[in-house]
Amino acid sequence: MEQRPLGDQGARRVQDVVGEALTARVGVDDQGTVTGWNEGAQRLLGYTSAQVVGRPAAALLAERRAASDLPSLARLPRWHGALALRHRDGHRVEATVLAHHRMPADGRAAWLLLSPLTGQEPLPADEDLVSRSFRQSPTCAQALYDTRLRLRRANQAMELSVALTERDMLGLRVGEIVDNEAGKLAEEDMLRVLETGEPHYRENYLRAAGENREHAWSVVVAPLRDGDGRIQGVSLTAHDITEQHWARKRLQLIAEVGRRIGSTLDVPRTAQEMTDVAVPEFADFATVDLLPDLDDEGASHDVDAVAEAPGQFVRALAAGASVPLRRIAHQSVLAGIPEAAVELGDVEEYPDGSPLVASLRSGRAVLHQVDDPAIVRWLAERPLRAARVREFGFHSVMAVPLAARGTTLGVAVFIRHRHPDPFQQDDLVLAEELASRAAICIDNARRYTRERATAVTLQRSLLPQGLPEQSAVEVASRYLPAGAQAGVGGDWFDVIPLSGARVALVVGDVVGHGIHASATMGRLRTAVRTLADIDLPPDELLTHLDDMVGRLATETEGTDGTAGNAETAGDVGATCLYAVYDPVSRRCTLARAGHPLPVVVSPDGSVELLELPAGPPLGLGGLPFESAEIELREGSLLALYTDGLIQARDKDVDEGVSRLCRSLARPTAPLDVLCDAALAATLPGRPVDDVALLVARTRALDADRVAAWTIAPDPAAVAVARKNAVARLEEWGLNEAAFVTELIVSELVTNAIRHARPPIQLRLIHDRSLICEVSDASNTAPHMRRARTFDEGGRGLLLVAQLTQRWGTRPTAEGKTIWTEQSLDGPPDRF
CATH class of the missing domain: 3.60.40.10 (PPM-type phosphatase domain)
Structure with a gap:
């Protein structure tokens, strides 16, 4: 398990052991001005910090050279070689110098020049065979350090891994040879080994000098003891486990796909989860484009359109036509996703011959470098995309079809521009596996979205x-x-x-x-x-x-x-x-x-x-x-x-x-x-x-819009009820409804007197319509029937039904109420 750095206290303890003055450390900015000067530099050339800092570094050279004659080092991360320097007292000093190009916290680029002051004689060799084995071992990089953590021996594999010879490194600390976090951690591990006497294991990740690909190293630091068991030095052994590292990363990525993709049944979010998994572990820029009639933003609610979409797609491929795709998700290592030439939700036509259509046509993932003829031809017709390729330095692209359950859904694209390694065939297999799993989740989300849309449509149609x-x-x-x-x-x-x-x-x-x-x-x-x-x-x-x-x-x-x-x-x-x-x-x-x-x-x-x-x-x-x-x-x-x-x-x-x-x-x-x-x-x-x-x-109905009368159980009361009703209609200005209301009141009151029990009440309500109600104490509800030619009764309720908009009966606590509603706009059409 990787251990955390020792921190400031640990750094001070390292300084106590290594002896800061044993290395001449000089800082120089990109303008050639000295910005830093340590005690080791003073021992080497005799100048104090106050005498040198702020002056041109070229003044320290034994031979002055014009700036135009000096090589351009601005693009190099590191330089090493021999320099002829001039001591303060005037004599010539030959020094082996290792220079690192670094970016300090203030943002200004600078160079750190290092020169060892310790002796450069190696440790005494044991047997000749052992010496050769150490020197020529092809399986691991090895280096030996003394108790002050200064390099004394390095084998050929170590020289290759850091692109420096043993002589270039003699007397330097590991943090000075490898100017990055891995070097600092290795030095802390050495200090821990010196203190505890126990070996220490760590995995480091760094890019070898002169290579673009990052390597993974299994590093073991162990003590070197003499015959009496006293620690005389430290050995560092590093094995290149890059292939195992990337295989493990691929397995982790596949596991991450199963864990993170498909957390919801939402099509855009599922597609976005796929791009989030791919970036930055696998690609620097990833997109998902779906057929417009199959994505959640398109016609996914139209079942017929969804069923027809695959057929349209197949016909387009057979005819060599362009294929429309809708951008549903994308992700980038850069904030704001500036590489995207298509906005989310927009539809883009992709011509035959483009990587996306090529992958859809073959049904397999395709891998291209940006200088491949097919890519060059496609970009020649797409100025915006060509500008994005140049601006961000695209160098490798894969297009992978998204298909599930026999249906082609769209295509996923993976691009690298910050990652220095181009995609390899192993990456192609991984991309297909990733796309296959993601396609199932997207198809599940698409099917659920369609079913849910059907249920929502049904429910909304059933609501008011x-x-x-x-x-x-x-x-x-x-x-x-x-x-x-x-x-x-x-x-x-x-x-x-x-x-x-x-x-x-x-x-x-x-x-x-x-x-x-x-x-x-x-x-x-x-x-x-x-x-x-x-x-x-x-x-x-x-x-x-x-x-x-x-x-x-x-x-x-x-x-x-x-x-x-x-x-x-x-x-x-x-x-x-x-x-x-x-x-x-x-x-x-x-x-x-x-x-x-x-x-x-x-x-x-x-x-x-x-x-x-x-x-x-x-x-x-x-x-x-x-x-x-x-x-x-x-x-x-x-x-x-x-x-x-x-x-x-x-x-x-x-x-x-x-x-x-x-x-x-x-x-x-x-x-x-x-x-x-x-x-x-x-x-x-x-x-x-x-x-x-x-x-x-x-709301409450105004009292003057409601009129109620108690009706005596006497046939003579029918005329009084009609008179009262007509008088109230005149007060309400509803004279046109008087004739029909008289007929209704006469029929309902007469029936209540003849067939029901008192108390009997007549009530008129002037609302949006004119409501007439007759209540009694009987539970027997009237039934409308059609009278025959010679019947004397049976026509009353039929007449009431024809004269009104609605009529009916409702039970009450004391009996029932017969009610009618008349439209105030005129008699019903059926009258």
Whole structure:
């Protein structure tokens, strides 16, 4: 395991051992001015630091030479050789110099010149065979250092690895021979060996002088002891394990692919994960381009287009035509991805002969260098791409087709420009493996996206496309499908106008996710509207709905009693909250089946949860439902929602309810603003479950728009009822409706007197339509029938049905109410 450097204290201990003055160290900037001078340099040439720093370095040479005669060293990382220098007292000094070109912290390039002052005689050799073995060993690079960590011997492999001869290195520290982090770590390892007497192992990664490829080295530092066991020096042995290193890196990259790609079922993100894995470990720049009709940004929701896309692609390849591809993801080692010639989401036409089309045509990965004729021809027709190649120094490119389950999805491209090594055949195999695994994940995401789009489309088509016009409440709603992992659920809401200017507010939640949950939601919503149309009280409506859910659960089982579909069997269940608000009485009746409690906000801003009787979720069967009735002041807010709004993995349900209540504590704010505020307060991110929210602000019908009379159980009272009704219509300015209203009042009141029991009441409501209601204490509901030629009765309700827009009957606590609605725009078309 690699150990960390010793730090400042360790560096000081190294200085104590090596003797700083044993090496002449001189700093020179790129303008040739001396910037640094140590004690060793003073010992070598006799000058103090104050006498030299800031002066031209050329003044130290024994022979002055013109600047034009000196070689250009600006592009070299290092220089070494012999220099003839002039001592302060004038005599000539021949010195072996090793110079490193480095970039200090201040950003100004500089040279570090090193010259050893120690003796250069090697350690005494043992046997001749041992000496030859050390010198000529082809398997590892070896070097021997004395107890002051100065090099005394180096074999030929070591000379090749650092591109220096043994004589060039004699008397230098390893950190001076190799001026990088690996040299510093090796020196610290030597110090540790001198102190502990134990060998030390480390892996280093560095580029040999004169080579572009980085090498991996297995380095062992061990003590050298005399016959008495005393440490006389340190040996450094380095084995080149580059091939093993890259093989291990490839295996790690493949493992990383399995771990990081496919974390979501989102096509663009999955493609982006692939490029993130490839850069920077494998490539400097990577892109993923998909066929436009197969990616998430294109026509992925159009099933026919997706099915036709592979056929269009095959025909384009057969005809030698260009292939359009959409850029779906890219990544770079450079900030801002400046290499990209195509923006995310854009479609580019790739001509026949380009690397991308060549890989798609062959179905295999292709490897090119940028000076290959095929690349040169392609770039000649693409000036922007050619400029990018020149600007960033592209030198190696691979294009790999993305195919899964017999479908070609697109192509991945890997490019190197900062990495000095060109792609090799082994890299081609790795790229194909990486692309193959990524293609499966992308195809999974694509298929899921298409299926989810189908489920979302189905669900949205089953939800209200627009809220109906009514006078009882002002409403606003929000629906958010769950995140990709959960899938579409079965949450729904509805606003249903009822007789007598009332309105029903409904919110429900079906158990499970997917198309089955959406379809079940549609069936339940239809059932609720059907039951609401016959004006059932909330508790009775939920009872009927509970029976229906139980029957749906039975239908999902096979005929032999076993589960017919593992995905749907046993998943039928739901919660529901049903509320009916009457703007005349300002009373609201509510019942719930396993659903979260509604929130009520008074006009003064006080917020409370309505404590409704607890009802079991729909589908359990056999348990009763109870309703509660409250009076709401005009301008009150009633919020109905599903549990996805208040539940999350990282917060408690009570906290979610508290946030919801605080966000709604503005009763006069626009309802759309309140809905957005509620979502923002409770859902900081993408919901993990579906969310349905319905917010209603109550209205009250003016008392002067409602008229009611008690009718005596006497046939003579019919005329009085007609007279009272006509008089009230005149006050409302509805004289044109008087004739039809007289007929309706006469028929309904007469039937109540003849066939029902008192008390009997007539009520007119002037709302968006004219509503006429006759209530009595009988539970017997009338039935419309067609009278035969000689029948004296049976034509009344038929006539009423023809004269009105709607009519019906609803049960009450005391009996029933027969009601009609007349359009104020004129008689119905069928009259």
